[in-house]
Each structure stands twice: as C-alpha cells, then as structure tokens.
Amino acid sequence: MKGIADAVVIFFVVVGAILVLISAIGAIRLPDVYTRSHAISKSTTLGIMFILLGTCFHFFIQEGHFNSRLLLGVVFIFMTSPVAAHFISRAAYYSGVELWERTVRDDLRNQKE
Amino acid sequence: MALQILLNVLLAFVWMFLSVSFNASTFIVGYILGLLIIFMLRRYFHSRFYVIPFLVICKLILIFLKELLLSNIAVLKVILAPSMNIQPCIFALPLEVKKDWEITVLSNLITLTPGTLVVDVSEDGNTLYVHALDAPNVEETIKQIKESFEKTILEVSK
Numbered sequence: 672m673k674g675i676a677d678a679v680v681i682f683f684v685v686v687g688a689i690l691v692l693i694s695a696i697g698a699i700r701l702p703d704v705y706t707r708s709h710a711i712s713k714s715t716t717l718g719i720m721f722i723l724l725g726t727c728f729h730f731f732i733q734e735g736h737f738n739s740r741l742l743l744g745v746v747f748i749f750m751t752s753p754v755a756a757h758f759i760s761r762a763a764y765y766s767g768v769e770l771w772e773r774t775v776r777d778d779l780r781n782q783k784e
Numbered sequence: 785m786a787l788q789i790l791l792n793v794l795l796a797f798v799w800m801f802l803s804v805s806f807n808a809s810t811f812i813v814g815y816i817l818g819l820l821i822i823f824m825l826r827r828y829f830h831s832r833f834y835v836i837p838f839l840v841i842c843k844l845i846l847i848f849l850k851e852l853l854l855s856n857i858a859v860l861k862v863i864l865a866p867s868m869n870i871q872p873c874i875f876a877l878p879l880e881v882k883k884d885w886e887i888t889v890l891s892n893l894i895t896l897t898p899g900t901l902v903v904d905v906s907e908d909g910n911t912l913y914v915h916a917l918d919a920p921n922v923e924e925t926i927k928q929i930k931e932s933f934e935k936t937i938l939e940v941s942k
Contacts, residue, residue: 690856690860693860693863693864694859694863696863696864697859697862697863700863700868701862701863701868702868703872705872705901705903705915706870706872706917708901709859709899709901709915709917710859710862710863712895712901713852713855713856713859713896714856714859714860716852716896717852717853717856749848750892753891753892753895753896754892756895756901757891757895757901757902757903760901760903760915761903761904764903764904770872770874771872
C-alpha cells in the first residue's frame, strides 16, 4: 500500500517537473511571442498543478496532514494562468509586436486599425 | 437557481428546528427532504430544478481538465518535433454567448484547448480573436470543439 502511494507521489512530481522543463524548452525553441505563450500557458499550468497535487498527496499519506492550501493553490493557478497568457499576448499585439513571418492569416488587423 | 438553494437551506433549518437536534446529520437529512420538496414543486419556479445546472457545471469542469491534458500533449508534440513545421494564424470566431461571464469562461476554455490562445475580444463582445498554433489541420476540429463548449455553456445559463 505504501509502495503504491509513493509511486503515485513520484509519478505526479516527476511528470510535473518534466512538463515545466518542456515548456522551458518551448520558450526557447518557438519563434514568436504568441507561440511561446501557447507553450508556457499550457505546460506550466499543468506542470505546477501536478507538482502541487503530488506534494499534497505526500503530506497526506506520510504524515496524515491534509493541507487544503495546496488544493486552493491548484485552483487559483488553474483560473489565473490562462488569463495571464491572454493579457500578455493582447498587450503584445497592441504594442505592435510582429507575428512570425510564416503566419498564415491575421483577422485581427482590421479590428486594430 | 440561487433562490432555490437558499430555500433548500432554509427548509433544512426548519427540519432542524422541528426535530430539536442541531447537528450536521440532521441538517443533511433536512436538506435531502427539502430537495425532494423542491423537486415536487419545480413547476412553480421560473428557472430549472437547480440540480441540473449544477450537474452541467460539473461536466464543464471535467471537459476543462480533459482539454488541459490533451492540449499539453499537443503542445509537447510541437515543441519536441525535430523541425518547426507549424503555420500559426489569428482567426475571428463569431460568438453566440452574450453575457460577460460566459465569454470569460469560453475564452478560458479556448486558451486551454489544444493549439489555441485567445488574443482579443471585440468591443461589442460578438467576436473572439483566437491565435492558432497550427492553422491547416487544427481549424476545423477546433470549430467543432468550440461548438460543443459553447453549447455546454449555453446549457448552464438557460
């Protein structure tokens, strides 16, 4: 039983860490602000949620201490991080940051003018 | 919906006062009895029986989590692919939802969907400008997904 519980904790924390690493690689490899914001908003959100859940399980199983703040943290990150990505890309668009040259379509240009 | 919940809590309190025992288990029994009463009297309320929107909201949360997982796998494929073979685009999406909170929930859902990110909402609140990571193969499937999202959101506020 203890082994299974530890396996769950290890799974959550390791997957979370790998996801954060992948979003960091994405921030380097992707070409412009908007595509980077895709990678960062999605992968870090899930990565941090996984790490927090793993921590919550760990303390619950090892010490019988249920920390509700970790769950609240999961909920807050889940709600705020897409909004932050939206704001950053919107601010970038209206301050005139160029899209990548291989961008196919831009419907927002008419709205901006 | 809020009125029905408040009424249900009040009925549970009346049950506690009737049975002169003030603890959580009596409250729960009273709440279940009140739920039955509200279900029987549902045609006198203007909105639907409040359990239905509650269940739809649970469904929306499950969709949210599923999409978050799928979008991570999709982004992961793009990032770890050897060649950066993507065609980003910004497309306009006409909205059916009208209220502010519905637009907020929808744009959060879209941001967490595979390969899409909301860039702007038009002034009149009728169009959403969405940045797609990979235009040719995503745009059609995304439209379908969003129709199902929008339908679920409209179902909540019906």
